[in-house]
Amino acid sequence: MSRQWILASQEGFEASLQYQENVRIRSPAELESHEVLVKIYAASLNYRDISIADPKGVNGPILPPIIPGCDCAGIVMAVGSSVQEFQPGDRVITHPAPKLVEASGDNASASLADTHSMLGQGADGTLRSIGVFSEKALVNAPMSLDWLPAATLSCTWSTAWNSLFGVESRKARPGMWVLVQGTGGVSIATLQLAAAAGATVVATTSTGEKEARLRALGAIHTVNYRSNPDSWGQKARSLTPDGRGFDLIIDIGGNQTLSQSLAAVRVDGVVVIVGAVGENAAPVPLFAAFMHSCMVRGILCGSRAQLKELVRYIDEKGIQPVVDDFEFELADARDAYRRLNDKKHFSKVIIRVDHPRKRQ
Structure with missing residues (x-):
């Protein structure tokens, strides 16, 4: 039996989220050939989760009820007959766009047109204690991460990886100047990865404590920035050599910051x-x-191949993803949504699901 959250409607997360207990899950014998049964130990939230619950969100409609979330870490409990990459006991994290991978391969990059089929929107996601997922x-x-930091990689860290590499x-390297904005998940992940690659990083923020x-x-x-x-x-630009400007800027605010x-x-x-986490702006x-003689690149997250590259890099460099100061239990996920929505978090909002305080 599983515990889970569902979006029963699309009226904003406060009204739409419902918590369910004692939900029957399929047994290993009932798995389809490409499916994997996973015991979920930790999950994390993204701004897309708030947007998906809102009818005004850019992600588009959902067909409720659906389990939200696309980030988690857990252990494989059982696999279908044709699964080749995993076996029971493997530690795994999710990739948000399995349908895209099945159609176009590990190197496929998601666009807005693909969001309707992604975890937490078009397919059941990760805010549950046990889940059945496609192998892809x-x-x-x-290997180097405990459950909570591992659960932050799927969307946020793969986005940061795609941005930098x-x-x-245009791969991040020594001598490159990188600007990140604020202290949300993508910005902190980009800062950690760019610093590990030897780039010079400048960050914007609103308080001395965060600085x-x-x-x-x-x-x-x-x-x-306040x-x-x-x-x-211009202030940030003046910090670069000869005031020439940044080689790479990760914009998370959309129209407010562009x-x-x-x-x-x-x-x-x-x-x-x-992203577009800033307030409404023209x-x-x-x-x-054209007026700045630069290039603009829009991305949603990383491909499955890039997520695998990120995993190897984290193990190689010994990077420990920073997570928020507050930790929520699965039953308190609505409070986790509130913290993210109110922008009171630092880096990633995390949810402990079903695991001990120390790595198993």
């Missing part, structure tokens, strides 16, 4: 658009990139 919805977890000629935490994680400089609300892009990102990017630099036309 899983990859092996890093997704274009061969100290960002510097401790590897940021060489920080810029307070103190410089209309000029933090104008500042364009002000900070160097000629032939890249602005990677990975749209920034794509033509604005």
